[in-house]
Amino acid sequence: MTIDLFENSNHWVQKLEPILTKYKGRKHPLEYQNxxxxxxxxxxxxxxxxxxxxxxxxxxxxxxxxxxxxxxxxxxxxxxxxxxxxxxxxxxxxxxxxxxxxxxxxxxxxxxxxxxxxxxxxxxxxxxxxxxSKVPATGIIADLHVIRVAPRIGLISETKDGIKVEKQLLKVLPQNIWGEIGMSLSFLGRETCRPAPKCPECPIKEICNYYKKF
Structure with missing residues (x-):
């Protein structure tokens, strides 16, 4: 990884810290027992x-x-x-x-x-x-909420392809947050960054391209 990419990755960690903290360890909405x-x-x-x-x-x-x-x-x-x-x-x-x-x-x-x-x-x-299962992450969750939210923020370019979304996220974000950032973005999309977003309630609105534009 080049120095520029490393610095950019750490920059994004700081920007995304509010949602990483808010949603850290929260169980997936599927109500499974094992x-x-x-x-x-x-x-x-x-x-x-x-x-x-x-x-x-x-x-x-x-x-x-x-x-x-x-x-x-x-x-x-x-x-x-x-x-x-x-x-x-x-x-x-x-x-x-x-x-x-x-x-x-x-x-x-x-x-x-x-x-x-x-x-x-x-x-x-x-x-x-x-x-x-708390297994060290080798990828990033890219569900329909992440596909919507990540481009809005300005993390990645817009695409509806979940595989492409994950690949872009893997390039821009450091591995130490891979395990949590996908669900953090997903929960943000479920609760706040809806198709009709509730921008005033968003904990990362100040760094969001969509919020800055509208």
Whole structure:
């Protein structure tokens, strides 16, 4: 890393400190109780809301308390418990394939390459699982909120591609904040930097390009 990039990275750490402090260690909005539940809920939440997944989860996990129980099930048996989830047919097949691959809860991988090798889990989902499991970050969560918020602030150039967003963030931010900055930006986007932003309430409005402009 060049000296200029190093200084720029540290400059951003200082600017983002208010949200890093505010949201540090806050649990993801998915109401999971263990790693197995987190894995399943992350898969189901793709293109759906966390609130909806939280709503259907208790009944699902009462019948399917672990990976083993899914591995011996089938799509027809799963459908009644996830039919309110967007793309539930596809996701049922993903969960069955994951369960048959992993077989047991203790076999759930906690490395990026192991997670993204599983059906239905991309880098965003893997980063969420690793962050919630307190594994040292090798990437940055780039969900739909981060995709909206990061360009607004001026951290990165605008793009709707989560992979490109993550790559830009990895270049501009130092590794020691990778584990928390994604969820910090996500929580900011959920609570304050909404599609119609509540700029006066924002703890980092003074460094935000969008706020300065409007």
């Amino acid at each position: 790693l197995y539940q987190l894995l399943v809920m992350v898969v189901l939440s793709a293109q759906d809301s966390d609130a909806n997944i939280n709503k259907i989860a208790p009944a699902l996990f009462e019948v399917y308390p672990n990976i083993e129980s899914i591995a011996v099930s089938n799509v027809d048996a799963l459908f009644p418990y996830i039919s309110m989830v967007r793309n539930f047919v596809t996701k049922a097949n993903w969960l069955l394939e994951i369960a048959k691959t992993i077989q047991k809860d203790e076999n759930i991988p906690l490395k990026m390459d192991g997670l993204i090798a599983l059906k239905g889990i991309g880098r965003k989902s893997a980063n969420v699982i690793l962050r919630e």
